[in-house]
Amino acid sequence: QVQLVESGGGLVQAGGSLRLSCAAxxxxxxxxxxxxxxxxxxxxxEFVAAISWGGGSTDYTDSVKGRFTISRDNAKNTVYLQxxxxxxxxxxVYYCAANPRRLGRAPDEYAYWGQGxxxxxxx
Numbered sequence: 001q002v003q004l005v006e007s008g009g010g011l012v013q014a015g016g017s018l019r020l021s022c023a024a025x026x027x028x029x030x031x032x033x034x035x036x037x038x039x040x041x042x043x044x045x046e047f048v049a050a051i052s053w054g055g056g057s058t059d060y061t062d063s064v065k066g067r068f069t070i071s072r073d074n075a076k077n078t079v080y081l082q083x084x085x086x087x088x089x090x091x092x093v094y095y096c097a098a099n100p101r102r103l104g105r106a107p108d109e110y111a112y113w114g115q116g117x118x119x120x121x122x123x
Contacts, residue, residue, distance in 0.1 A: 001027065001112070002024055002025070002026040002029075002032065002098045002111070002112040003024065003025045003026050003112075004022055004023070004024055004096050004097070004098065004112055004113060005022065005023050006020060006021070006022045006094065006095065006096050006114045006115065006116060007020070007021050007022075007023070007117060008020040008021050008117060009094060009117030009118045009119045010118075010119070010120070011120045011122065012086055012119075012120070012121055012122070013121070013122050014086060014088055014122065014123050015085060015086065016086050016121070017082070017083060017084045017085075018083045018086065018119060019081070019082050019083070020036070020081040020094055020096075020117060020119075021078055021079075021080055022034070022036075022079045022080075022081075022096030022114055023076075023077060023078050024078065024098065025077065029074055030053055030054070031053065031100065032053065032098040032099060032100055033050055033051065033052055033098070033099040033100075033101070033102060033104070034050065034051050034070075034079040034097070034099070035047065035048075035050035035051075035097045035098075035099060035104075035105075035110055036048040036049045036050070036070060036079075036081045036094060036095070036096055037094070037095045037096075037097060037107060038090075038092035038093065038094045038095070038119075039092055039093050039095070039116075040092040040093075043092075045095070045107055046061065047061050047105040047106075048061055048064055048081070048094070049061070049064065049068055049070040049081060050070065050103050050104065050105065051070045051071065051072050051079065051103075052103050054074070055071065055072050055074075057103055058070055059103055059105065064083075064090075067084050067085045067086075068081060068082065068083050068084070069081070069082040069084075070082075079096055081096075083119070086119075086121045087121060088122065088123045090119060090121050091119060091120050091121050092118075092119060093116040093117065093118050093119075094116060094118075095114055095115075095116045096113075096114045097110035097112060097113045098110060098111060098112040098113075
């Protein structure tokens with residue numbers, strides 16, 4: 001089992017920044033690809049970003065490229081999502097998740113999920 005706890009969400013004005021953190025406990029953190037997903041009211045959960053086991057490879061959905069940066073610190077068992085130039089369309093609950101297999105985008109590839117943190121961007 002891997003337990004994931006997100007933090008860092010909040011209310012921010014458009015154009016502002018937030019940094020989300022996800023602390024992991026349980027099994028060896030570096031054994032997992034880590035991803036961030038988000039879900040807005042009335043919408044399906046969507047992929048945001050993912051990072052490989054050692055951090056050497058990343059993947060982003062097109063709408064956040066150039067604005068969001070995913071990173072990880074395996075010594076601290078933590079993955080981060082730096083979000084800059086936030087837009088109202090980024091408003092959602094953000095989840096981190098752990099994938100034991102590959103750098104993927106499908107939610108069902110991810111075995112463990114956090115409880116989510118709310119991000120609200122006002123216009």
